[in-house]
Amino acid sequence: MHGTISVLRQARGPWEFLEFPLPDPEPGAILVRVSYANVCGSDLHGWRGDWVLPEGGRAMGHEMAGRVAALGAGVATDSTGQSLKEGDRIIYNYFFPCGRCVACLRGTPECCPNKRRPGNGQPREFPHFVAGFSEYYYLLPGHVCVKVPDDLSDAIVAPINCALAQVIQALDSGGFRQGDSLVVQGAGGLGLNMIAAARDMGAGLIVAIDGIPGRLKLARDFGADYTVDLRECPTPADRVARVRELTNGQGATHAADVAGVRGVVAEGIEMLANGGTYLEIGSIVPGYTFDFDPDAACRRGLRFIGFMQYDTRVLPRALDFVQRSRSRVPWDRVISHTFPLAAIQDAFEQAEWVGRDPAEAVITRAAVTP
Numbered sequence: 366m367h368g369t370i371s372v373l374r375q376a377r378g379p380w381e382f383l384e385f386p387l388p389d390p391e392p393g394a395i396l397v398r399v400s401y402a403n404v405c406g407s408d409l410h411g412w413r414g415d416w417v418l419p420e421g422g423r424a425m426g427h428e429m430a431g432r433v434a435a436l437g438a439g440v441a442t443d444s445t446g447q448s449l450k451e452g453d454r455i456i457y458n459y460f461f462p463c464g465r466c467v468a469c470l471r472g473t474p475e476c477c478p479n480k481r482r483p484g485n486g487q488p489r490e491f492p493h494f495v496a497g498f499s500e501y502y503y504l505l506p507g508h509v510c511v512k513v514p515d516d517l518s519d520a521i522v523a524p525i526n527c528a529l530a531q532v533i534q535a536l537d538s539g540g541f542r543q544g545d546s547l548v549v550q551g552a553g554g555l556g557l558n559m560i561a562a563a564r565d566m567g568a569g570l571i572v573a574i575d576g577i578p579g580r581l582k583l584a585r586d587f588g589a590d591y592t593v594d595l596r597e598c599p600t601p602a603d604r605v606a607r608v609r610e611l612t613n614g615q616g617a618t619h620a621a622d623v624a625g626v627r628g629v630v631a632e633g634i635e636m637l638a639n640g641g642t643y644l645e646i647g648s649i650v651p652g653y654t655f656d657f658d659p660d661a662a663c664r665r666g667l668r669f670i671g672f673m674q675y676d677t678r679v680l681p682r683a684l685d686f687v688q689r690s691r692s693r694v695p696w697d698r699v700i701s702h703t704f705p706l707a708a709i710q711d712a713f714e715q716a717e718w719v720g721r722d723p724a725e726a727v728i729t730r731a732a733v734t735p
């Protein structure tokens with residue numbers, strides 16, 4: 366048996382499709398038949414050419430769900446103790462903290478600098494199926510996986526292992542508590558998940574900022590109390606003033622960069638109350654520097670927290686949250702368009718939002734269904 370994996374050979378495509386024999390999972394591993402892989406904001410950075418492509422191209426896609434195709438020896442249950450067999454749907458992590466560095470030993474594996482990927486992310490190396498835009502994914506030993514209940518669709522659960530787990534980690538790391546207030550800078554995949562998670566954790570006030578009408582509507586439906594429309598508040602000063610107005614002049618206890626565009630961080634810091642915390646989980650392209658006077662951090666008592674991904678122990682809790690909240694959070698409305706693997710180029714072209722007229726950017730999020 367063979368399977369297909371797609372590889373981006375140059376910025377903005379086209380994609381190359383590679384075929385490899387299916388690997389036998391080693392003890393502790395799982396071979397997953399990928400059923401749904403979202404085009405995440407970070408995938409779009411890769412597609413735009415914001416990072417140098419490795420020789421031979423880049424295999425991408427990480428926000429995904431799939432079915433067990435083959436279990437390695439010793440894997441009989443998921444991470445919560447439910448029995449696992451071929452055909453069961455699961456969610457799982459796509460990166461593997463090393464477990465032996467300073468960050469891992471301090472209990473902050475989300476900060477591990479040595480996170481591994483299967484085959485180092487190189488599809489030409491064993492086990493070949495190293496990313497989500499692929500028919501299969503090789504889940505390394507040491508993973509966390511959770512069986513998905515039948516009543517939750519792939520579209521609902523696929524964002525859990527990237528967007529949702531990461532924002533839950535951010536709120537945890539930032540000490541977000543009942544009654545706290547949050548400014549979400551960007552109502553894309555991360556932002557919408559963060560709104561829902563913060564609401565569930567007892568947020569007193571949530572303000573979402575975006576410029577795409579469909580996203581602003583979704584932000585309110587996901588639980589934002591107020592939205593700030595970039596078209597109505599075109600300057601950073603306008604938006605900072607609006608947040609101050611909504612918080613009795615105090616500012617928010619937390620603000621988060623979930624947009625990853627130049628300029629948002631300095632603006633978000635200005636929206637913080639004294640003692641506030643800035644959560645940086647959106648900027649994954651180098652060079653978005655900004656001026657900051659450390660005197661402000663002393664006088665205003667500010668904290669700044671940044672990291673990528675999450676402690677994989679968050680995953681069962683994240684799935685549980687989605688199931689508990691499904692009657693009040695429209696999880697199934699995040700993905701608006703799906704594409705077969707062969708049409709992955711269309712998926713990326715239509716998902717691109719940078720440089721698009723906000724009024725015409727109808728796609729909120731695309732997914733590939735390999």
Ligand SMILES: [Zn+2]
Pocket residue numbers: 405406407408427428527528
């Ligand atoms: Zn992602």
Ligand SMILES: [Zn+2]
Pocket residue numbers: 462463464465466467468469474477478479480
């Ligand atoms: Zn580590």
